[in-house]
Amino acid sequence: MILGIDASNISVGGGLTHLKAILRSVDIEKHDIEKIVIWSSENTLNEIEERHWLKKCSEPVMEKNYLQRALWQHKKLNFKLTKEKCDILFVPGGVFTTKFRPVVTMSTNLIPFELNEMLRYGLSLLTFKFLLLRFFQSVSFKKANGTIFLTKNAKDSVLKVTKSLKGATEVISHGIDKKFFLPPRPQKIINEFSIEIPFQVLYVSTIEPYKHHHQVIDATAKVRNKGFPLVLKLIGSGNSAELNRLKKKINNVDPDGKIMKYKGFVSHEELPSEYFAANIFLFASSCENMPITLMEGMASGVPIVCSDRGPMSEVLGDAGEYFDPENADSIALAIQTLIESPELRAKKAKMAFEQAQRFSWSRCSTETFSFLSHILDDYKKNNLA
Numbered sequence: 001m002i003l004g005i006d007a008s009n010i011s012v013g014g015g016l017t018h019l020k021a022i023l024r025s026v027d028i029e030k031h032d033i034e035k036i037v038i039w040s041s042e043n044t045l046n047e048i049e050e051r052h053w054l055k056k057c058s059e060p061v062m063e064k065n066y067l068q069r070a071l072w073q074h075k076k077l078n079f080k081l082t083k084e085k086c087d088i089l090f091v092p093g094g095v096f097t098t099k100f101r102p103v104v105t106m107s108t109n110l111i112p113f114e115l116n117e118m119l120r121y122g123l124s125l126l127t128f129k130f131l132l133l134r135f136f137q138s139v140s141f142k143k144a145n146g147t148i149f150l151t152k153n154a155k156d157s158v159l160k161v162t163k164s165l166k167g168a169t170e171v172i173s174h175g176i177d178k179k180f181f182l183p184p185r186p187q188k189i190i191n192e193f194s195i196e197i198p199f200q201v202l203y204v205s206t207i208e209p210y211k212h213h214h215q216v217i218d219a220t221a222k223v224r225n226k227g228f229p230l231v232l233k234l235i236g237s238g239n240s241a242e243l244n245r246l247k248k249k250i251n252n253v254d255p256d257g258k259i260m261k262y263k264g265f266v267s268h269e270e271l272p273s274e275y276f277a278a279n280i281f282l283f284a285s286s287c288e289n290m291p292i293t294l295m296e297g298m299a300s301g302v303p304i305v306c307s308d309r310g311p312m313s314e315v316l317g318d319a320g321e322y323f324d325p326e327n328a329d330s331i332a333l334a335i336q337t338l339i340e341s342p343e344l345r346a347k348k349a350k351m352a353f354e355q356a357q358r359f360s361w362s363r364c365s366t367e368t369f370s371f372l373s374h375i376l377d378d379y380k381k382n383n384l385a
Helices: 013-027 043-045 066-075 079-084 116-119 124-144 152-162 213-225 240-254 271-278 292-301 312-316 328-340 342-356 363-383
Strands: 002-006 035-039 053-056 086-093 103-106 146-149 170-171 199-204 230-235 260-265 280-283 304-307 321-323
Touching: 002 079, 013 043, 013 053, 013 086, 035 079, 035 260, 043 328, 053 146, 066 079, 066 321, 086 199, 086 342, 086 363, 103 124, 103 363, 124 152, 146 152, 146 363, 152 170, 199 213, 199 271, 213 230, 213 328, 230 271, 240 260, 271 292, 280 328, 292 304, 292 312, 292 342, 304 312, 304 328, 304 342, 328 342
Parallel strands: 002 035, 002 086, 035 053, 086 103, 103 146, 146 170, 199 230, 199 280, 230 260, 280 304, 304 321
Antiparallel strands: none
């Protein structure tokens, strides 16, 4: 098999992490892969490790805007794939317009398929962008020979919009980087903490409306006002408007800066130490395709309080204390429940750590390339018949 990968719209975040990890882990002999040819920007290609069987291709258009890249895909990609004698195309970014077949795509953004979550952005350019993505991704999924979903919840949400798909589908979850794994530590009683050495609740997430930071801040203040010596550390970047709203909220609730600690962006290499230093990991999103930071929190051996929406229970199982992310009282109750019971914290942390073992990049890579092989075999059989 000669595999082509269109990664022209993969540049940062989970998409890049996924691409790097599956290529690093692939067993080319097991999957009968002769060569992999990947098209993307120079920056993305530089992030991917060199392999003798991997050919990296970039063109000036890869550095330009989405529309220009889409036109290149529509007009030029078919020729490029044919020239490289590719047997199948994988599009991890979700959208394709090329006439080449067979094609396997992947669903990575769920907001376009969740109307209630889109409406949190109001009448804005971002909402319009989500609506366009909803249309183009729906068309791509319907035309694809195969579509990969990251969770069953994501698959169900997309199919509510697209209805049944002609191509095959598979649920293949992402993995967790090994550097995030640390066995659970002994849990202390709350009396061993103080204002000077506080109990730390950690929330790692981009600053977005569906992440419910404002409710988390209110919930933390409620628990603190009951006399528990805790602080909330927030890590994550966001656009200027969302950051201004967040900082205003923090200043209103905690003007002295004693309870809420906003750290901003932290590199992926530095994140493990932040998880390991926390006493509780909190995850308050109401819309996720695959909740990566929740998975990292699970691996870090820390007890977890978690949103009861989306795929969170599918990923975390019974290993967390759940809450309604839009209700500050519900969040506060979940935090307080774990704070008051070191036994429950120890139990939940152990369960979450064990649950995290399911999510490995080697498994993700094996399942992904097996699915690609399956789609190619079926395509050949159907076209030879």
